[in-house]
Amino acid sequence: MSVKTFLRVSGVIFLLVAVVHLLRLVFKWEVILAGWPAPVWLSAVAFLIAAALAYEGFRLGKN
Numbered sequence: 001m002s003v004k005t006f007l008r009v010s011g012v013i014f015l016l017v018a019v020v021h022l023l024r025l026v027f028k029w030e031v032i033l034a035g036w037p038a039p040v041w042l043s044a045v046a047f048l049i050a051a052a053l054a055y056e057g058f059r060l061g062k063n
Contacts, residue, residue, distance in 0.1 A: 004061050011057025018050035 001009075021043040024031065031038040 004063075007057045007061030011054045011061060014050045014054035014057060018047050018054055021047035021050060 023029070024043045025040060025047065028040065031043075
C-alpha cells in the first residue's frame with residue numbers, strides 16, 4: 001500500500017468517526033461505556049479531533 005493510499009484510507013475512516021460523533025450530537029444519542037454514561041460534550045471534542053485528522057489525511061494524501 002502506498003503512502004497516498006494509506007492517508008486517503010485513514011482520512012475516510014476518521015471522516016466516518018467524525019460523522020458518527022456529529023450524529024450523536026444532533027440526535028442526542030445516549031452512550032454508556034461500562035456503566036458510565038458518556039457526556040455529550042465528549043462527542044463534541046471527539047468530533048473536532050476526528051474531523052481534523054480526516055482533513056489532514058485528505059490534505060496530505062492529495063499530493
